[in-house]
Amino acid sequence: xxxxxxxxxxxxxxxxxxxxxxxxxxxxxxxxxxxxxxxxxxxxxxxxxxxxxxxxxxxxxxxxxxxxxxxxxxxxxxxxxxxxxxxxxxxxxxxxxxxxxxxxxxxxxxxxxxxxxxxxxxxxxxxxxxxxxxxxxxxxxxxxxxxxxxxxxxxxxxxxxxxxxxxxxxxxxxxxxxxxxxxxxxxxxxxxxxxxxxxxxxxxxxxxxxxxxxxxxxxxxxxxxxxxxxxxxxxxxxxxxxxxxxxx
Amino acid sequence: xxxxxxxxxxxxxxxxxxxxxxxxxxxxxxxxxxxxxxxxxxxxxxxxxxxxxxxxxxxxxxxxxxxxxxxxxxxxxxxxxxxxxxxxxxxxxxxxxxxxxxxxxxxxxxxxxxxxxxxxxxxxxxxxxxxxxxxxxxxxxxxxxxxxxxxxxxxxxxxxxxxxxxxxxxxxxxxxxxxxxxxxxxxxxxxxxxxxxxxxxxxxxxxxxxxxxxxxxxxxxxxxxxxxxxxxxxxxxxxxxxxxxxxxxxxxxxxxxxxxxxxxxxxxxxxxxxxxxxxxxxxxxxxxxxxxxxxxxxxxxxxxxxxxxxxxxxxxxxxxxxxxxxxxxxxxxxxxxxxxxxxxxxxxxxxxxxxxxxxxxxxxxxxxxxxxxxxxxxxxxxxxxxxxxxxxxxxxxxxxxxxxxxxxxxxxxxxxxxxxxxxxxxxxxxxxxxxxxxxxxxxxxxxxxxxxxx
Numbered sequence: 001x002x003x004x005x006x007x008x009x010x011x012x013x014x015x016x017x018x019x020x021x022x023x024x025x026x027x028x029x030x031x032x033x034x035x036x037x038x039x040x041x042x043x044x045x046x047x048x049x050x051x052x053x054x055x056x057x058x059x060x061x062x063x064x065x066x067x068x069x070x071x072x073x074x075x076x077x078x079x080x081x082x083x084x085x086x087x088x089x090x091x092x093x094x095x096x097x098x099x100x101x102x103x104x105x106x107x108x109x110x111x112x113x114x115x116x117x118x119x120x121x122x123x124x125x126x127x128x129x130x131x132x133x134x135x136x137x138x139x140x141x142x143x144x145x146x147x148x149x150x151x152x153x154x155x156x157x158x159x160x161x162x163x164x165x166x167x168x169x170x171x172x173x174x175x176x177x178x179x180x181x182x183x184x185x186x187x188x189x190x191x192x193x194x195x196x197x198x199x200x201x202x203x204x205x206x207x208x209x210x211x212x213x214x215x216x217x218x219x220x221x222x223x224x225x226x227x228x229x230x231x232x233x234x235x236x237x238x239x240x241x242x243x244x245x246x247x248x
Numbered sequence: 249x250x251x252x253x254x255x256x257x258x259x260x261x262x263x264x265x266x267x268x269x270x271x272x273x274x275x276x277x278x279x280x281x282x283x284x285x286x287x288x289x290x291x292x293x294x295x296x297x298x299x300x301x302x303x304x305x306x307x308x309x310x311x312x313x314x315x316x317x318x319x320x321x322x323x324x325x326x327x328x329x330x331x332x333x334x335x336x337x338x339x340x341x342x343x344x345x346x347x348x349x350x351x352x353x354x355x356x357x358x359x360x361x362x363x364x365x366x367x368x369x370x371x372x373x374x375x376x377x378x379x380x381x382x383x384x385x386x387x388x389x390x391x392x393x394x395x396x397x398x399x400x401x402x403x404x405x406x407x408x409x410x411x412x413x414x415x416x417x418x419x420x421x422x423x424x425x426x427x428x429x430x431x432x433x434x435x436x437x438x439x440x441x442x443x444x445x446x447x448x449x450x451x452x453x454x455x456x457x458x459x460x461x462x463x464x465x466x467x468x469x470x471x472x473x474x475x476x477x478x479x480x481x482x483x484x485x486x487x488x489x490x491x492x493x494x495x496x497x498x499x500x501x502x503x504x505x506x507x508x509x510x511x512x513x514x515x516x517x518x519x520x521x522x523x524x525x526x527x528x529x530x531x532x533x534x535x536x537x538x539x540x541x542x543x544x545x546x547x548x549x550x551x552x553x554x555x556x557x558x559x560x561x562x563x564x565x566x567x568x569x570x571x572x573x574x575x576x577x578x579x580x581x582x583x584x585x586x587x588x589x590x591x592x593x594x595x596x597x598x599x600x601x602x603x604x605x606x607x608x609x610x611x612x613x614x615x616x617x618x619x620x621x622x623x624x625x626x627x628x629x630x631x632x633x634x635x636x637x638x639x640x641x642x643x644x645x646x647x648x649x650x651x652x653x654x655x656x657x658x659x660x661x662x663x664x665x666x667x668x669x670x671x672x673x674x675x676x677x678x679x680x681x682x683x684x685x686x687x688x689x690x691x692x693x694x695x696x697x698x699x700x701x702x
Contacts, residue, residue, distance in 0.1 A: 024648070028649065154615055203640070232646055233643055235639055
């Protein structure tokens, strides 16, 4: 049986609404193709000897400011392991707080600066006014395997991220990296770092399959995936595109 | 009397009258208008009777209804009849809603004639309301994550209530098994009137956290809390290995839970209840403790526990022919998980109706449904989903491993009501905040159209 190994970092701490649902979606879509998704966990202040580079996916969800402060030290302690995994082509899937913490730094709404892992050039600063947040439904157009793909999610972030070299996509509705920005998130072939909750993969089966096939490709396995019964997802997408994109 | 208060009441009363003439219910509007002119307008009311308030994320409306029914059974002081209790049973629980309600009951001097005020109060409005009105007893039920996009983080909300409690000296009735609530017992070290309630470990308790929970760390020293058991979500017997936080002996504990006969014991006496959901038992424990503080006759408590049902979409039963549907409100993952616990306890085959809206009052973000635990879904033969986010909940249930061919999506509520009653049998219904009343109405319409009584 084929297996994909996913390392879920800080599942107990970075666990805002529904973000762990991304793991559930991946698990479901793998299982339907006879692939086993093995989930490993890296917990705060619980040292482990997991070889990050031996994973297929590293996943980080979003958290509140307080929680991001709590785990800053532990995350810095993992810097070399995450970097090694990135260099080895492990897929990095990062949501909200996870996205911010891979950059240079995150300055939270209390003015406290949390150093990031510095993997990428961008940095994030939150407004000192806690009420000043980008909140709402969002649709982003990205490119998967050379084809345009619309990604639906929900954003809820105070942080404004700038100096993003290669954004995840173009904003069709919502805010994105900053207030009313044209772009959202950061991406490379094997990195998706984004503000989108929802959870991200729940209404974007094409994106979930992209992550899975990139993992298989790296393993040297055939990366073609059998289509699934995505009737509910397709109808959901049509309904939401109609509602969110056709506004006058 | 300050002249400004006189005009506040005069103007407010005028608005209530005009709205009534226009055939409209006052709602929040008069309070909202007065608040716009003067943020401290609640000070214009003169209230001499005890105010008992209930707050917390889940269970406010039910608990307030129970307390209202119990207090309303008390004989009046002159013995001529029953006491007068004023309550906001309809869930109008913001400062503007409470202000509007008081306008209806007060005289031209702002005096509110009543023996008790029993109020449901939104967590974030506790400080603003009770800096202006004299509070005698505050019941705090629980703090869960709830509509994060509207309410912000749970911690912010708890700190807001804590700030108020630092100078509060009235009765404080706290859930001993919710670390988010129990921590408030020391907000004012000088307050001697802090009382805790609890429910004994029940058969559905788990040794690991089964549903998304909040408050994993000790609020005093930051250590990870350890649990003997979890009753549901993060409610359970917890303690901090670092500083001892959580070592509480509750004053009242519901014991000897007898699910077969819908009965339990408190302080050695046996009570029966209409429902035995674990979260409902916590509400009843809080109600009992409040009644105890006011020396209310046990006979009244027995009678109300055994006969009263809130309905209004809170564990409300709908029947048609050989079918019955139990509908329950779920505003957040914990609420939905509670209904799923009841569904899974039921050994029969059943169908589930799930209605999900994403209106402003619900919170626009529906990702909370991914924190609902569908991993156990005993004997569910079919699912019908409805509401403005009918597809989202369908996808969520599908990805838990449920056969998508057994899910029917019907965003229109009347279609969904007809569909759920298509086959005779046992049914459960879950609807979120703005979905609950339209769902009740659609179910009633369908049942009546088939000659049933709703």
